[in-house]
Amino acid sequence: MTSAPARPARITAKKRLGDRLFSGGATTAGALILAMLAAVASFLVLQGVPAVTADPRDMSILAGHENFWTYVWPLIFGTLWSAALALLMAVPLSIGIALFISHYAPRRIAQGLGYIIDLLAAVPSVVFGLWGANTLAPAVQPFYTWLNDNLGWFPLFSGQVSGTGRTILTASIVLAVMVLPIITALCREIFMQTPVLHEEAALALGATRWEMIRMTVLPFGRSGIISATMLGLGRALGETMAVAMVLSSAGVVTFQVLTSTNPSTIAANIALSFPEAYGLNVNVLIATGLMLFAITLVVNSIARWVVNRRKEFSGAN
Amino acid sequence: MSKRIEVNDLDVYYGDFKAVEGVTLTVEPRSVTAFIGPSGCGKSTFLRTLNRMHEVIPGARVDGEVLIDGSNLYGPGVDPVLVRRQVGMVFQRPNPFPTMSIRENVLAGVRLNNRKMAKSEADDLVEKSLQGANLWNEVKDRLDRPGSGLSGGQQQRLCIARAIAVSPDVLLMDEPCSALDPISTLAIEDLIEQLKNDYTIVIVTHNMQQASRVSDRTAFFNIAGTGKPGKLIEFDDTDVIFSNPKVQATEDYVSGKFG
Ligand SMILES: Nc1ncnc2c1ncn2[C@@H]1O[C@H](COP(=O)(O)OP(=O)(O)OP(=O)(O)O)[C@@H](O)[C@H]1O
Ligand SMILES: [Mg+2]
Numbered sequence: 108m109t110s111a112p113a114r115p116a117r118i119t120a121k122k123r124l125g126d127r128l129f130s131g132g133a134t135t136a137g138a139l140i141l142a143m144l145a146a147v148a149s150f151l152v153l154q155g156v157p158a159v160t161a162d163p164r165d166m167s168i169l170a171g172h173e174n175f176w177t178y179v180w181p182l183i184f185g186t187l188w189s190a191a192l193a194l195l196m197a198v199p200l201s202i203g204i205a206l207f208i209s210h211y212a213p214r215r216i217a218q219g220l221g222y223i224i225d226l227l228a229a230v231p232s233v234v235f236g237l238w239g240a241n242t243l244a245p246a247v248q249p250f251y252t253w254l255n256d257n258l259g260w261f262p263l264f265s266g267q268v269s270g271t272g273r274t275i276l277t278a279s280i281v282l283a284v285m286v287l288p289i290i291t292a293l294c295r296e297i298f299m300q301t302p303v304l305h306e307e308a309a310l311a312l313g314a315t316r317w318e319m320i321r322m323t324v325l326p327f328g329r330s331g332i333i334s335a336t337m338l339g340l341g342r343a344l345g346e347t348m349a350v351a352m353v354l355s356s357a358g359v360v361t362f363q364v365l366t367s368t369n370p371s372t373i374a375a376n377i378a379l380s381f382p383e384a385y386g387l388n389v390n391v392l393i394a395t396g397l398m399l400f401a402i403t404l405v406v407n408s409i410a411r412w413v414v415n416r417r418k419e420f421s422g423a424n
Numbered sequence: 425m426s427k428r429i430e431v432n433d434l435d436v437y438y439g440d441f442k443a444v445e446g447v448t449l450t451v452e453p454r455s456v457t458a459f460i461g462p463s464g465c466g467k468s469t470f471l472r473t474l475n476r477m478h479e480v481i482p483g484a485r486v487d488g489e490v491l492i493d494g495s496n497l498y499g500p501g502v503d504p505v506l507v508r509r510q511v512g513m514v515f516q517r518p519n520p521f522p523t524m525s526i527r528e529n530v531l532a533g534v535r536l537n538n539r540k541m542a543k544s545e546a547d548d549l550v551e552k553s554l555q556g557a558n559l560w561n562e563v564k565d566r567l568d569r570p571g572s573g574l575s576g577g578q579q580q581r582l583c584i585a586r587a588i589a590v591s592p593d594v595l596l597m598d599e600p601c602s603a604l605d606p607i608s609t610l611a612i613e614d615l616i617e618q619l620k621n622d623y624t625i626v627i628v629t630h631n632m633q634q635a636s637r638v639s640d641r642t643a644f645f646n647i648a649g650t651g652k653p654g655k656l657i658e659f660d661d662t663d664v665i666f667s668n669p670k671v672q673a674t675e676d677y678v679s680g681k682f683g
Binding site: 309313327 | 537
């Protein structure tokens with residue numbers, strides 16, 4: 108070959124006004140969200156760093172702790188532990204309710220139930236906090252005593268049972284009730300999207316209704332269930348008022364869920380400590396906020412990774 | 425394995441709408457029966473009553489009898505789930521489970537029967553079913569890939585493999601070739617020819633040549649007008665229907681003259 112063949116000009120689609128406006132608008136919105144995220148992150152980092160680098164003795168909030176990390180570790184633990192307990196209760200229940208609404212209930216009952224779930228989502232978290240501290244905690248206390256007496260050998264139920272019922276388990280139950288509506292609503296939407304074609308394929312093979320759900324609805328909704336769980340998790344990790352009102356915390360790291368010495372959570376701790384914080388103490392609280400931000404990022408990335416791992420089997424083609 | 429189907433005076437409803445009226449016919453074992461007729465005359469609806477898939481649609485019901493080797497599918501206490509394990513179905517649009525691999529797709533029905541299978545036994549069944557569906561050579565190297573990654577014709581043959589893996593007595597096919605090219609269509613027609621040795625096959629088709637090529641008996645359905653129920657007009661040996669039908673409407677339809 109003596110000369111490279113001329114590369115044909117790339118044919119570009121004609122740009123119409125509507126396309127341009129729309130793509131411009133979408134790009135702007137996308138950029139805006141990135142900018143906001145960057146602004147929040149940089150605020151947290153700039154304000155949080157002094158708390159880590161300064162001498163711990165300058166910050167009264169760290170009294171009794173060696174440094175920032177020994178202070179924040181029980182909070183991180185409490186945040187993750189309470190959110191995990193909440194999801195453990197809420198996710199199976201949500202999937203069950205969503206399946207009931209989408210595949211079992213007669214249409215009229217399904218609609219009513221969906222409406223109640225949406226209503227639950229609209230209840231402010233302070234109300235849940237009041238309910239948790241004043242009604243739920245005393246109500247479950249006898250049950251906690253029973254658990255402790257009879258299943259005390261199980262590590263989670265061991266220890267000195269709380270007299271008020273205001274334990275991390277109660278806080279987690281309140282959190283579970285709070286994240287339930289969003290997970291249920293999303294799962295229901297996803298389950299209803301299952302192609303009839305595939306449901307019928309399963310039924311025609313002689314699947315019972317439950318087998319059909321296991322073969323088509325759940326695998327099909329898998330990535331959606333994970334996304335819904337992540338949204339719920341986000342809410343549980345960041346929930347402030349309800350936890351602050353329900354939990355009697357002691358800044359410890361323990362898996363025991365029935366005692367009155369519980370780890371607090373980052374968000375609740377910020378809310379409770381902020382009014383009296385001054386000077387560098389504020390930076391300490393912001394630094395714990397940075398930790399929460401980082402945890403959320405990590406958890407979400409893990410979820411993305413789980414969703415993408417079996418992408419080609421997702422049914423999205 | 426193959427069984428006789430007798431239908432006695434069957435009416436099929438969607439809620440208050442009567443879609444099919446008064447069908448009586450007998451499908452012989454080890455034969456291929458084709459259902460032909462204009463769009464909307466109730467072929468699919470009727471076909472789905474033969475494995476109780478019709479009642480999956482809310483409000484849908486039937487009135488009448490369908491006997492498979494003498495026992496009524498719609499008798500009291502008959503479990504539709506067990507009926508469907510006996511009467512397999514292949515749909516118009518290929519519908520392999522996208523969340524399963526090719527191998528899992530073939531095994532899906534068998535796994536439902538709660539049979540614990542040794543791996544070697546499962547391997548044999550997968551090979552046998554895929555070979556039965558004429559697909560083995562094309563997919564044997566990628567059994568663990570998703571079923572949705574196959575071409576349309578291959579997906580349809582995968583669905584056939586899935587249906588025959590449970591060794592049903594009867595195989596229902598609703599326009600199995602309507603989304604396929606002529607070569608895949610021929611492959612499936614050849615397959616039907618072979619499957620006939622073991623199964624009772626009922627196939628819905630809009631393709632006259634296909635009906636005359638693959639079927640032994642042909643049923644012609646027609647509809648008097650919109651909103652009216654579809655009816656079985658004529659049911660006879662395929663060569664009689666295509667060469668010497670007794671009813672004028674059948675003659676008009678198979679020869680392409682309408683109205
Ligand atoms: N899910 C449904 N609900 C209500 N009516 C239905 C439903 N499915 C089909 N019908 C009606 O039942 C009648 C028969 O439909 P069916 O699908 O059985 O026709 P068909 O002969 O298979 O037509 P085609 O050749 O186009 O597939 C039609 O009038 C149709 O509108
Ligand atoms: Mg049809």
